[in-house]
Amino acid sequence: MGRAEGFLLATRFAARELRGGLTGFYVFLACIALGTAAIGAVNAVSQSITEGINQEGQVILGGDLRFELVHRTASAGERAFLDSLGDVAVSADMRSMARLEDQSDQSLVELKAVDGSYPLYGELVTKPALDRSALFGEREGVYGLATQQILLDRLNLKVGDRVRLGNATYEIRATIEREPDAVSDGFAFAPKTLLSMEGLRASGLVQPGSLVEYVYKVRAPANTTPEGLRAMAERANAEFPTAGWSIRNRGNAAPALSANIERFAQFLTLVGLTALVTGGVGVANAVRAFLDSKRNVIATFKCLGAPGWFVTAVYLMQILAIALVGIAIGLVLASITPWIAVWALSDIIPLPADRGFYPAALGLATIFALVTTLAFAMLPLGRARDIPATALFREDGLQTDTRPRITYLLVSIVLIGLLAWLAVATSFDRKIAIIFLAGVAFSFAVLRAVSFGVQMIARRAPRVRSTSLRLAIGNIHRPGALTPSVVLSLGLGLTLLVSIALIDGNLRRQIEGNLPERAPNFFFVDIQNGVIDGFTRLITSNAGENGALNRVPMLRGRIVEVNGQDVSQIELPPEAAWVLRGDRGITYATEVPENSTLVEGAWWPEDYAGDPLVSFSAEEARELGLAIGDTITINVLGRNITARIASLRQVQWESLAINFVMVFSPNTFAGAPHAWLATLTLPGADATEEAGILREVTQAFPAVTTVRVKDAIELVNRLIGQLATAIRAAAAVALVASVLVLGGALAAGNRARVHDAVVLKMLGATxxxxxxxxxxxYLMLGAATALFALLAGGAAAWFVVTQVMNLPWQVLPGVAAGTLVTALVLTVGFGLAGTWRILGQKAAPVLRNL
Structure with a gap:
């Protein structure tokens, strides 16, 4: 029989055997479907949102091109250039305090002033619907505004009521239902409030040095291509090299959001891959159990002269066919996920996500699933291929200690390597992907060592008098024991959950407990030079002797060159890119700032008057590859300033005190208009005292923006809670896969348990x-697995909290108890569920087949 005829015959046999149904492969199907659905869904949702951003780039950006300037408006020449590109809409963004007319309460708001051309694309939807004149126009000396409902709820207001901004009074004429370009403006820490440019000027909030971002949105001619837009941006930078503006086009409407979506999608993909790899253990168990049930058929094939490759082909075809069913189920689930996600995220991310079909995302999930199936099915197939027919008839099943041929081992290794390569090649951050995969591989190796250690301890345990306990210890280390499968299946999922729970718990404790104790009570922004002394006197008189006021000058600037090289041409790791992306707060000082420690270089003299110098944050400098003596060029107020790095500082970012990546020598910004930033720390102050100071500052200095740190912490805590919920849900996928594998492993061991139970009952066991x-x-196996999960997950969480987040570490006994209970419930529950049925088997049919 030739190979071609052999494969045809193998196909017929495989199809014939599949008529018997999928008995024994339900865990296999569930593992493959779950992993496929997880990877496919995550990538499909990510692609859906990304394509939605790309398709609606004009609306999200508010134009075809967007030019941003900080502190200043465009000069006459710059404005003329922008007008030459197309229609221009101008807006100004800043933070301020909205106050009730009687000054009894106030709230932080995000102001956005717009001109008559807004919006160039999309539609501003308000309730009630009003035209621009009715919405923002002046009536009886009072301008109108539109705000989000949350502001009305905070200040107990309604449409038609009035509030004060700066020195002027405004009428709330509508609430904002949809702002077309909200996403491109970035995350808002306070209720968004829209008004006209004329209305903003009337407030008196805009002063020299005020922290205002001016945005110029350009609607290019209809036939302008993406290449044409890029050419316009290059022309803008070439003709105005010191403008310092940040330029985006409709193809890059929300870069920070897109990057964050890709990062989060990568994390969830890796979690899904973990679930798939964990499910691969279930695949191996299911294949081994399936081949065990087919041992008589395999023996018959071999007795009739079938070569080893024929046996492999028959059962490999069946395994692939069943895997394709599982993949199909997973792809169906993944295909409908974008539709569900768009509906679920509509209130969180107001994006016009594209509801479509994403073959690339589904294809990637299919490849991952097929490679995983083959990688974990090869070794059981290799063992079955080389076991002689006499052994198959004589022995109870496939022996796990039979070594497969080197070919099968190499194929399995190559497939696992391919799986790892795919994960790295498709990742947003390859370094993180490599670390993650190395961690998974290390966990598998350690879990195998843990199972070996548990068996060794059980083997060497002293003899006990209790018959049940003696049998339990024997079951742990006997040949074909469930120990490796139980420890491996549960260990990875529990370890992942423990690490996430401990990281979340430590972060929450830091934010809710330790951080508020160390953090200042207030941040004060946009304190003008003319009022800084009066502001200081007011705070000092109200805060008393225990109050600590810290004030520093602040400007904003954008790094445009590093060592003479344009930052747009520098490739940076993701963890360092934020320093060069957008504008950074900067300051100058004669002494090393508080919460900073000089770690390298020297500070400048108090009367220094030489070339500009800068002190850089040590961690950020390391990530950017900067050292003492390097130069950075920063654009401030339309002027490029090159400074040499004179020192590096270790900055305590976690204190929430005033900290800057860059601190310049005072002579760098001599004569430049700027505002001041201040913090106030009031040890032991209650809400009433804080409210009194807030009211005093807002009434006396309406242009000063006051941020109550506790409110910001509560907002951050809510965001972390939402993120933690999403991460836990993703990690639960891995745990579900672990539970499925555990159930499959226990089911695969039921055959041997039937024989054991019957023999022991014949010998008098009840x-x-x-x-x-x-x-x-099961109790001992669950406890051993939980102990490993606590140690491994705790070590991983400790590393992330202390080394990555630079936060103090706390042991959380509640997490330990929860993990132990979860492990015991899963192992004992699943074990006893299958064992109860086994113990009811009649002895005669089993004894006849021994």
Whole structure:
């Protein structure tokens, strides 16, 4: 029989055997479907949102091109250039305090002033619907504004009421239902409030040095291509090299959001891959159990002269066919996920996500699933191929200690390597992907060592008098024991959950407990030079002797060159890119700032008057590859300033005190208009005292923006809670895969348990005795797995909290108890569920087949 005829015959046999249904492969199907659905869904949702941003780039950006300037408006020449590109709409963004007319309460707001051309694309939807004149126009000396409902709820207002901004009074004429370009403006920490440019000027909030971002949105001619837009941006930079503006086009409407979506999608993909790899253990168990049930058929094939490759081909075809069913189920789930996600995220991310079909995302999930199936099915197939027919007839099943041929081992290794390469090649951050995969591989190796250690301890345990306990200990280390499968299946999922729970718990404790104790009570922004002394006197008189006021000058600037090289041409790791992306707060000082420690270089003299110098944050400098003596060029107020790095500082960012990446020598910004930033720390102050100071500052200095730190912490805590919920849900996928594998492993061991139970019952063992023995076995395995998960997950969480987040570490016993209970419930529950049925088997049919 030739190879072609052999493969045809193998196909017929495989199809014939599949008529018997999928009995024994339900865990296999569930593992493959779950992993496929997780990877496919995450990538499909990510692609859906990304394509939605790309398709609606004009609306999200508010134009075809967007030019941003900080502190200043465009000069006459710059404005003329922008007008030459197309229609221009101008807006100004800043933060301020909205106050009730009687000054009894106030709230931080995000102001956005717009001109008559807004919006160039999309539609501003308000309730009630009003035209621009009715919405923002002046009536009886009072301008109108539109705000979000949350501001009305905070200040107990309604449409038609009035509030004060700066020195002027405004009428709330509508609430904002949809702002077309809100996403491109970035995350808002306070209720968004829209008004006209004329209305903003009337407030008196805009002063020299005020922290205002001016945005010029350009609607290019209809036939302008993406290449044409890029050419316009290059022309703008070439003709105005010191403008310092940040330029985006409709193809890059929300870069920060897109990057964050890609990062989060990468994390969830890796979690899904973990679930798939964990499910691969279930695949191996299912294949081994399936081949065990087919041992008589395999023996018959071999006795009839079938070569080893024929046996492999028959069952590999069946395994692939069943895997394709699981993949199909997973792809169906992944295909509908974008539709569900768009509906679920509509209130969180107001994006016009594209509801479509994403073959690339589904294809990637299919490849991952197929490679995983083949990688974990090869070794059981290799063992079955080389076992002689006499051994198959004589022995109880496939022996796990039979070594497959080197070919099968190499194929399995190559497939696992391919799986790792795919994960790295498709990742947003390859470094993180490599670390993640190395961690998973290390966890598998350690879990295998843990199972070996548990078996060794059980083997060397002293003899006990209790029959049930003696049987349980024997079951742990006997040949074909469930120990490796249980420890491996549960260990990875529990370790992942423990690490995430401990990181979340430590972060929450830091934010809710330790951080508020160390953090200042207030941040004060946009304190003008003319009022800084009066502001200081007011705070000092109200805060008393225990109050600590810290004030520093602040400007904003954008790094445009590093060592003479344009930052747009520099490739940076993601963790360092934020320093060069957009504008940074900067300051100058004669002494090393508080919460900073000089770690390298020297500080400048108090009367220094030489070339500009800068002190850089040590961690950020390391990530950017900067050292003492390097130069950075920063654009401030339309002027490029090159400074040499004179020192590096270790900055305590976690204190929430005033900290800057860059601190310049005072002579750098001599004569430049700027505002001041201040913090106030009031040890032991209650809400009433804080409210009194807030009211005093807002009434006396309406242009000063006051941020109550506790409110900001509560907002951050809510965001972390939402993120933690999403991450836990993703990690639960891995745990579900672990549970499925555990169930499959226990089901695969039921055949041997039937024989054990029947023989022991024939020797006088009672059902209660056997149930006790099996319960103790599962209990000990669950406890050992939980102990490993606590140690491994705790170590991983400690590293992330202390080394990555630079936060103090706390042991959380509640997490330990929860993990232990979860492990015991899963192992004992699943174990006893299958064992109870086994113990009811009649002895005669089993004994006849021994």
């Amino acid at each position: 059902r209660n005795m056997l149930m006790g023995a099996f319960s103790l076995e």
